[in-house]
Amino acid sequence: MSRAKLKELLIKEKQSLVAMESCGGTHYWAQFAKQAGHQIKAINARQVKAFRQGQKTDANDALAISVAARQPHIKGSRLLSVQEQCLQGIECMRDLLVKEKVSLGNQLRALLLEFGYPIAQGDTKLTQAIPEILEDAENSLTGAFRFTINRVYQRFTEAIEEVKLIEKQLHEVIKEDQTCIRLQALEGVGPVCAILIKIALGNITHFKNGREAAACFGLTPVQHSSGGKQNIGSISKVVGNKKLRSALYKGALAVVSQLEKREVRSQKDIWLKALSVRRGKKVAAIALANKTIRTAFAMQKHNKDYQPQLLVA
Structure with missing residues (x-):
């Protein structure tokens, strides 16, 4: 048809x-x-x-x-609105350009390292080193290879500029979006992570509660239980919203690392610091990411701002 x-x-x-x-x-x-x-x-x-x-x-x-x-236990996939599709499309294209930039940079570093030119990590170091290498007429690089390196280098710098332009556009969208502004008050949630959470929790009625949302995004342990014996494992690397989970984990890990260098300010800081000492940074980061999704779900459901329980001085 x-x-x-x-x-x-x-x-x-x-x-x-x-x-x-x-x-x-x-x-x-x-x-x-x-x-x-x-x-x-x-x-x-x-x-x-x-x-x-x-x-x-x-x-x-x-x-x-x-x-x-027709099966009552089969839950349908959540469908996005047109606005959420556009936001997701912008973030996907930004992510694609970032991957292209990283791939081009790694290729340039790997090729030039074979000619005895080690280049430090970072876009700034690479953009400083490539022109100097190309202008050096005494090295052993052939004319055809210089031309190819120069073209790839131009593509690399263009990708950097394109990423900056799209990120600027994203920040403009976030400034006008009250949901993203509220979500950025959560620990470890930046602009990109706020957009991903907004898209994931756009239709709040799709989930019964915050725990179901966290399980859907792959932030809860996987069970393999049988015969009345419960076997709780680690989080799954296959199912879930991998992009959102990765952004939440990186933000949470940064919070856990910073918490070691400063005094606790809230009840959540006390819980997170104790968990980090008892189970390690990575487990604490996943636990914080889980709690972030549950808190974001409650904020979306009740249309309220995030209010941490601060310690009384």
Whole structure:
């Protein structure tokens, strides 16, 4: 069925449940079907796969989606609004440019190291060293290699400028967004992390409570229990919102590291410092990230600002 025919079907069909597998284009079709008056349920591909019988064909996939959509324990994927999609797109493109910048920088350092030019870490050190190496006419670099290094170096500097421009645009968006401003009051939450939390918790009714939200993002231990025996392991590296979890972990780890150099100021600082001494920095950072999501969920649900319990002097 073509896209035009599918649109006609959704418009003419009586109000019903439109189930689909979460993949590319899910948001567009979900929004279109919703405007046509239908109920939407987008299901994770891993959950659909459990209900597929036989070989992987379009017909078997459709049957599996149909069966999975009728199961009461199968929860649909959360769908973003158009504004949240745009924010997510900006952050994804910024992340892509950062990865490109890092990749180009690492390639330049690795190649020049083989010619006896060790370059210190940092974008500033690299931008200072490359022009000096290219201008040195007495080194053994060939003309073709100099040309290639120069082109890659130009791409590297352009990526730096593009990242700065997009980050400037992100900061402008954050200044006008009250949700992001409130979220940045949380420990270890910066501008980018605030946007990721806002996108993840956009539809607060998707989660029953803060613990469910933390589990969805991969910040709770994985269970492997059987026969009445509970076996609680570590957090999963496969499931969850990896980008958000990584941002939360890095911010929390910075808070834990700084806490060793200053006096405690709140009840959370006392809890975090004791946990860090007892279990180590990394466990404490994950625990703080878990608590950050739960606190952010409560802030979004009740539309309140973050109010830490400060110690009385």
